Amino acid sequence: MTTEALSIGFVMLHTSPLDVPGTKDAGGMNVVVRAQAEALARAGHRVRIFTRRSDTETPSRVELMPGLSVVLLDAGPPRLLAKGEHEHVMDEFSRLLHDAIAADTVELLHAEHWFSGIAALPVARERGIPLVQSYHSIAAPPESPIGEGERPESPGRLAGEARLAAETDLIIAVSDAERATVLERLQGDADRVRVVPLGVDTALFHPCDTAECDEQRDWLRGGGRPEVILVGRLHPLKGFDLAIEAIARLPHAQRPTLRIVGAPPPDGDAYARELHEAVVAHGMLGTTAFEGALRRRELAERIRSASLMLVPSHSETFGLVALEAAASGVPVIARDAGGLREAVVAGTTGVLLADDEPAVWAAAIRDLLSDEPGLKRMGEAARAHAVERSWQASADRLVEVYREVIARPAGAQRQRETSVVSNE
Structure with missing residues (x-):
């Protein structure tokens, strides 16, 4: 050739x-x-x-x-x-x-x-x-x-x-x-x-290995809240409302903090407003951060500092952010739909959920975050999966x-x- x-x-x-x-x-x-x-x-x-x-x-x-x-x-x-x-x-x-x-x-x-x-x-x-x-x-x-x-x-x-x-x-x-x-x-x-x-850029997206990460691990072992991250445009197709509803179903003491990274498209202010209103209605204002859009380096830092990524998109041709989370050693809970079935290796690098009931997602979030050894194994497997691409x-x-x-x-x-x- x-x-x-x-x-x-x-x-x-x-x-x-x-x-x-x-x-x-x-x-x-x-x-x-x-x-x-x-x-x-x-x-x-x-x-x-x-x-x-x-x-x-x-x-x-x-x-x-x-x-x-x-x-x-x-x-x-x-x-x-x-x-x-x-x-x-x-x-x-x-x-x-x-x-x-x-x-x-x-x-x-x-x-x-x-x-x-x-x-x-x-x-x-x-x-x-x-x-x-x-x-x-x-x-x-x-x-x-x-x-x-x-x-x-x-x-x-x-x-x-x-x-x-x-x-x-x-x-x-x-x-x-x-x-x-x-x-x-x-x-x-x-x-x-x-x-x-x-x-996926496995040099930019990599597991957390700094002193800050050691402090975070100590914080979690001392009873601090783990962090869950959502990344994407604030558009109904991304299903961020489901993630908020799922976390709201958890008892207050078990709720992780939620970081939402992304901004609405030019015609998407109404959905963004709905997400903010849902956070307030569920009493999650103190444990939720809307960060807006971030440049790639900042995004990579945010992802690897999280314990878990949620990708509740109704439809994805692939779901690149799930692969970026994998490269960062962060397990993913994603909707069992479209290309997400290829981005996430079910049971190995993350969890796929066919149900859109908030209670089902809440249970998956609770079970994974409460299993520290399992979360660690899944994160390591996710990184190994990502470096092949x-x-x-x-x-x-x-x-x-x-x-x-x-x-x-x-x-x-x-x-x-x-x-x-x-x-x-």
């Missing part, structure tokens, strides 16, 4: 790799794209990430490291948009992306989320280059239970995701669970779906997929429509 360097263009229309995860609409997707892009650049590939400018201060091009730059396109107003508003700027973004690619050619486009894919599709066809699509989340019909996935936040999403499944050259899923969703919900072609496992291995697998699709004969490409999905 050739080792020639590739020229790759990632497309991220609605969120920027420069944003702090947990703010705006930045989340696990931002972490994944940036980590993979950095690993690709370290391996000698030339990578550009094309995103929308949401302010007037950031320059039009930001060099993150040798071989990796972020290109900001002036599509739509230079301000933060609610997620659903991005459908209105897809056409303009597509035109600007076409011009950017004409001036700075790439061999392949890799679109992240459906907004990006629909904007990139006509560009890829006009330039005669392959388009690879990652969804990161796939919408469920509005009437579906929340456990089926996100709601379509804009009118064209359901049709747009199905169209991309039919027309892109290759689809990349982050888990077997996401692959199954592509095949079942979007009627994707199994021959055009590849699973690329995610990695790296972002470089993830990027290497991406390159295999890229080379596969680039090598396909041009005549093998099916004729496809190139109009952008409209919300008119």
Whole structure:
């Protein structure tokens, strides 16, 4: 196989790799794209990430490291948009992306989320280059239970995701669970779906081994409260309300402290307010901290200082924070759903719960926190599980997929429509 360097263009229309995860609409997707892009650049590939400018201060091009730059396109107003508003700027973004690619050619486009894919599709066809699509989340019909996935936040999403499944050259899923969703919900072609496992930064996310951690262990042995952590955007899909209700079911003397790391998306203030109100209603104000979004280094410090992470998400294509907790030697209690079944090894690195009753979650939290030897064994097993995964291995697998699709004969490409999905 050739080792020639590739020229790759990632497309991220609605969120920027420069944003702090947990703010705006930045989340696990931002972490994944940036980590993979950095690993690709370290391996000698030339990578550009094309995103929308949401302010007037950031320059039009930001060099993150040798071989990796972020290109900001002036599509739509230079301000933060609610997620659903991005459908209105897809056409303009597509035109600007076409011009950017004409001036700075790439061999392949890799679109992240459906907004990006629909904007990139006509560009890829006009330039005669392959388009690879990652969804990161796939919408469920509005009437579906929340456990089926996100709601379509804009009118064209359901049709747009199905169209991309039919027309892109290759689809990349982050888990077997996401692959199954592509095949079942979007009627994707199994021959055009590849699973690329995610990695984790095991140098940044590592078990607590400082003097501060020794003090914390002494504090716990002296009767201090253990800490439970929640990480993610304050959005109903993440199920943080269930975690609060579960901890509230525990007797006051047995309640752990709760640390919530993350901020609401641009249109998510109502849910954030509900979480704050629930904490007050349950008398947990003195044992709960809302930290907002944190930069990666601070987040890693918070995770490894916790005794336990909860991931009560109704739906996850993978659940990267669960793997980051594992790398930190912190066991996880997660919902038995989607890709969380792959991020957490049930009974070994954490616990998976199929029930959404707060009392069931409360019992699992109580049982695990009261078993210090078991908690320690699970944390050690979690770290061992995480060190087997790296972002470089993830990027290497991406390159295999890229080379596969680039090598396909041009005549093998099916004729496809190139109009952008409209919300008119």
